[in-house]
Amino acid sequence: MSLDTIMLLVVVVPVFGSLLLPLVGKVCKSTRNGLALLLVLVSLAGSLMLIGPVMSGKVITLTFPTGFGQMMLMADRLAVFMALVSSLVGAIIVFYSWGYISHYENQNEYYLLVVLFLGAMMGLVFAANLLILYIFWEITAIASWRLIGFFRSPAIVLRADKSFLVTFFGATMMLLGFIMVREQAGSWDLPAIKAALVGHPLSSAAVALILLGILSKSATLPLQTWLPDAGVAPSPVTALLHAAVLVKIGVYAYARLFVVNMPLPEIWQTIVPAIAGVSALVAAGAALLETDLKRLIAFSTISQIGFIFLGLSIGGELALAGGLLYILMHGVAKGGLFLCAGIVEQNTHCKDITKLGGLIKTMPVTAIAFLICTFSVIGIPPLGGFFSKYMVIAGAAKGPHLWIVLSFVGTAFLTIIYLMRVFVMVFMGEPKTELKSEGSPVMVWSVALLALLSIAGGLLIYYPSFFATEATRQILGLIP
Amino acid sequence: MNLVSLVMPFGVFVALLAAVGLYCLIVTRDMLRVILALEVITKAVTLLLIVGGLVSGHMALAQAFVITLIVIEVVVIVAAAGIVIAVYKHTGTLDIRRLRNLKG
Amino acid sequence: MTNNLMYFAILLPAVISLLAFATRKMGKVCAATALLGAVVNLVVAIKLFGQTAAVHVPWTSWGLDFTLRLYSFSGFIVLAAAGFALAITLYSLPFMAKREHSGLFYFQLLLSVAFANGAALADNLILLLFFWEGLLITLYGLIAIGRPGAWKSAMKALVLVGVSDVCMMFGIALAGHFAGTMQISKMHLVLTETGPTLAFLFLIIGATAKAGALPFHSWIPDAAEDAPLPFMALMPAAFEKLLGIYFLARITLDMFALTPGSWCSTLLMTLGAITILVAVMMALIQKDYKRLLAYHAISQVGYMILGIGTAVPAGIVGGLFHMINHALYKSGLFLSGGSVERQTGTTDLSKLGGLARQMPITFFCFFVTACSISGVPPFNGFISKELIYDGALERGGIFYAAALLGSFLTAASFLKLGHSAYFGKVSEANKNVKEAPWAMLVPMLTIAGFCILFGVYNQLPLHKLIQPVLGEHRLEGHDYAGWHFNIMLVVGTLVVLALALLNHFIGVKRSGSGIGAADHIHYAPGLHQAYDAAEKGWFDPYELGLTLARGVGRVTWGVDRFINWVSDGLAVGVTAMFSYLVRSFHTGSLPIYLWWAIAGVALVIILLVKVN
């Protein structure tokens, strides 16, 4: 199989395969579950197969000439890195869903949308054309809308609508920005745009509009409020949305568009970190007062996304590599947190941390996994989160905006406080609810796996960080 | 004084006729009178067509238009009358204010 | 070979800790594994000691290389840590035998050893941070497995130390940036520019907080009550002092070259002096064995910081010597407290008394270590304190006075502690108390022995351990070993000790009991109110920090909710209002619709005429 075929399959198999799932589901549920996981694993395997070639400096491209330019898919190090992260966490989440979702109706729709979502994510990652990017961008929005409203009670659907509207608002603004890019650069294709924009920074209006889209997707101030509200979704979905994949779309798009392809006017290298700083601080502070478990973790996500933005936007190789690494580490750890929260929620039917307590007695694996993921998010070695946080802060410390970095240091303090508060309130102390035993083995294994991945990410930091730094160098044009 | 000044008054009268019809169309509350008002406007337009033909010298064309117009007009009036009568059978009144069930 | 040994120093404890984790359900096997680990570690440490070596393995491209450096200082720290680890493991065998989570305790103990060795050997700042912060996990875990409810203290510890570690992370990032390298031994920064100074300050926060100085100290007394006692002897008393002061010394000696008279030096000394006084004042009024010791653990750090902060050779030597001495006598003190706790089941001083007869060996150990901490000659504490006094006096009388006052209060509080625990009447409940088992006594006696040895024969530590660290040129030819002291200082010390004794008798006389010996200070006008406030946690940086964080949280919560209101309330509301407005125009009335249409046509014609 040629490399571009593999890349195409990574995108096409889950996107179109997902459409089969409801049909299969009508016949046999377990086959459907297996197929869903298989589809995601195909993406994962394909991404893994692409590592070798891209690390040797190859850029894999696939073009379809159309009326909108070369509708192009392209795999470079950054794309493969992101694809790997998404499909890895996605696979674990699908696996976890086997246990979590088995009690609910509309499972066919659920698997369809989750796999479609991941497939669209793959498409987005490999897209090298603004319109393709936008199409996949919206498919993820549709899928997440439907998934957030999975439980379908009126209040929940209302929140799903809100998240869709906010992200759609951002997306339409971004589309307008794309039109302006098209006007300025004369093409929808990223390579052509890159070539056309050399020496001519994008107009600030276009940057602002595209940034609105990015911020809305990655739930950054001032378009962040949909994310906590989306906590009403099933836990694997929130893990998918909040932690691993959806919110990372925004940061990935930032990297793909502004870091790789379109030069930004100088001023934005201050504005974006400042937005990220405010966002991180505000969300961390809000997390401190929040009492709903999933909302709290969602706020934490908003806050952490700020770190990623800082890494990507402040400039410099170290910060950029740190931002990329942060995507991985945060995805794994935050995914673990959400899935643990899912186990807690499903077992106790309670999301209010003030009404929980002492769960470590009966759910030790979940508790320890939660704690490990917490440590990783806080950034304590030897867990993976330590390195990414260090790299971002160290990279940013090299930049000119020390006060922004200091605000991130403050956010890091708050992170420690609010995350430990959650752990302590949920798992420690006196039990306030009827104690239930661990969740289903599938779910517990999934969270344990994510916790182990967090540890492995730290101990084997060499590999991911090598990948991230290589990707960064390619982005910065230091190596082919 | 030429043909143009000859037809000039027609223009004014057409407008006056149309104004009468339009006025009635707006102020009346009687559905049948709405149709009558439409008829009055139609008369004005018919006259205008003839005058147009007269001015441009294509009277035959204008006549052809008017004949077609009259046929269509009849059908419209019939349809309108049919609707009005059906409404009357429902409500027992011709008051146009009763036609305000669909709103918002 | 030495290179491999350095790896072993980190890897062996870690691997054996995993073994201990695997066998955590099998009490004795696990304990044996832990003992094995501690012994192996000590063997490795001894082998490493006195050698010099460096390992440099390129690891990542962004500054994190696996760089280890073995030289006199790091070897000495590793050795000291290994010694304490073995002593405490041994001590824990009986102490933890019947307790819950003993397996987890050994697992984390060995893991801590691995991290501590790594931190001591690391020559790369990021690697150092990696091991350094890694200790947070075991810190949290070891406290949390204490008595029920210990998680509160654990969280407090984690938050405080975590915050300081984040500061240090930032400092390391800055330092690395300004130095252009991450290798500590290659860093030479000057404190005259803003950037490096900022880095210095953040690094100092990390180092002193690890050592337990103000203001990141307040978890220690809480942990003392909640955590298993060997932990206290191990972490706050030994490891954290060793590492914190070790790193502080490296910052001030290697990386930044602190000069006497610079404001950074004064800052450090002030920090030290404040730490001494505040903590010892708190210690004085404690009515709990372990809590009292915990405050002293903070207070003594002040001496070390003060000593190193002087930036003069005598002070630095004194500070470093005090570090090792403190590790000795403080773990000895904690172990004695542990013996008391194990045998009597309590550490509340009001329930103790007369134990000197029942537990003579324990009392002996206590006596030696208490004298040592109070600076009674000829014990080791005396020597190091004298050196610090010497350095402090060189920099200003005020610091010397503060240190001396601290010494007075230290002596007073230990007189009180010894009096109330070991003398006086035996309480009813403790009638049948016996001496602790040998496995606990051996470490204590060893430590007490070292206290005497390092005092009487102070040439051994000073020549072998401390002075090599500074090197000849920095010592300016002095040799601080031996007994050739400034007579003035010795007299001053003796006078202060005598005053402390006097004060104790006055106190006992006034209150009528040993435990009330400090009451007259406690309830002195002015101090009384301050103590009350302190007991309520008003000065606790943790509580203050949490309050501040909550305040920030409230503000940002408001910001978040406001944005939420803008999207959910305002935008939706305005849209709904317009929607209502538009719908209210549609009254269903045909004439109105006709009006619109006619007006529209008029508008069309007007537009056409106007625009053309």
Next chain:
Amino acid sequence: MPSLLVILPLLAVLLLNLPLNFLRRLALPAALLLALYQAAFALGVLPACCAGCPTQERWFLNALDPLTSVLLLAIAIVAFVSVFVLRATAGEERREFNMLNLVFLAVAGMNGLVLVRDLFSLYVFLELASIASFILIAAHREMGGLEGAFKYLVMSALATMMMLASIALLLALSGSTSFGAVAEALQAHARHGYVLTALGLFLGGLLIKSGVMPFHGWLPDAYSAAPAAVSTLLAGIVTKVTGVYALIRLVLDVFGFTPATQQLLLIFGAISVVAGALAALGQSDMKRMLAYSSISQVGYILLGLATGTGLGIAAAVFHLFNHAIFKTLLFVNAAAVEKQTGTRDMNQLGGLAQKMPITGVTSLLAMFSTAGVPPLAGFWSKLLIIAALWLSGFHGYALLGIGASLLTLAYFLSLQRRVFFGLVRAGCENVREAGWALTLPSLLLAAILVGVGLALPWLIGTFLLPVKGF
């Protein structure tokens, strides 16, 4: 032969009404066949039209161009679908037959309308389609339908009178009513008040017919009160052909783009886009919401047309086509819901997606297409309209258009929430999927939406952009 498209319906009506009983049963197949023939014909000539060689015609309807053929295709599709809906919802057989005859006539009217190149003939066919629609709207003789029909009739009559007056004025000016002659005469006196009045009257009439705000008073009532099949036909195509198509055609071929016409189209387009969406947002009657949505979408078409650039016009026509597809689909869905539950009040519905999966999914696709969510067809047309606006320098209108798509999504999400995507409401437990007569056309239309959407990047160069090739 395009002329057949007018003659065949006439013949069909005449033949089917011969006094033979069995003929009545043939009406439905005949209608479907006719629609299929028309679709095939339109698809057949489309490539040639787009390639720029108009088909030579032997009889009197002698004009085919891309715009016409696209509209013919749309008419065929919508008619095909509405015949299905008619079968599913008309009830009594006799009435179904009568309505079918009127559908024939309406289709003939629309076909004639898109094929003629003469102002007066345009009026005749326009009136034919309109009259057929009035009667169809009132066909059930229920109060709502009658009210809607009467409002439509009165305003439509006013509109045609204005157009006729304009025709008379133009006749006086040019001595002819063929597009070419009138356009010539207009160009000669483009700025005279007389000409502008004539122009204004005609445009006003067309705007009333297309239901643009503020000329739209009749539209929500007529759409929402008409029988299901009729509102499908009406919303999907009749008003689009009689109003919007005629507007596009006349502006392009006769009136020409002047700054004034551009301004006019922009202003009324913008008002329609925003106000239509706002009004739709607060509706609780499903069909009424769709009606207001129609107004809003017509606004987009106007905005695209107003740019006057090839891209904008092509986008407007494409959006017209897309609108025909997705709005028809939505009305079919509404018909299915109404038929299965007996109500259109969204507050009494809920969770139907579980009970009526095909209706639920297809409605979702149609809504996303309307709101401009990729990769459906509506996304492309909206994108092109916005892009055309932006590239023509109408930045404010572009922003407005893109902002209004948010409102579009908002009201459709509210519809989804209340009808399909929630918990199953009490009273809806026993609802079942509508029969094949409603699901089949839904699937067909949804397939067109998705297919066109996916294939568009490859079609745009060959099919879409030449639409403006006049």
Next chain:
Amino acid sequence: MDPTFLKQQLLMNIILMGAMLLGALATVMLRQLVKAAIALAFTSVVLCVVMFKLNAPWAAVFELSVCAGLITVVFISAVSLVKPATEEERAAHIRFKTRRYFLLPLVLLLVGVGLSYVTGQPLPLPAAEPAGTELRSLLWGPRALDLLGQVLVLLAGVWGVVMLFKEEK
């Protein structure tokens, strides 16, 4: 042309127009619908005369027969169909209100004055050419499409009658 003749023509036209306007006013203002319908018929007749005078005989005939005749019949039958049968219905019946029309003269005045001003400017109308084609060849030739349309519209009208007037069972 003879100016006197033209003047006479003008006068005549104005008188006829006035009659038409009066008829229209009567149509909209007469209290009873039957009378209003008859007034409309009168207007049609006058229009017929005007057409005849303006050399449009065929259109005049259609106007006379269809508009003045057929439509009046339709109207009067419609009026009779909606005649209130009972007292209650009569009470509910719509009242004609003359005062609604008090603005009409003002409107007419405004329109008249306004238009006189506009039409006072020279019109860009081409000089009249003699009518080239005959109506017959025109109707069956170039305008045959309209005839087809007429047929279709009439068919639609038939179904209108069938569907709207037929009594439902």
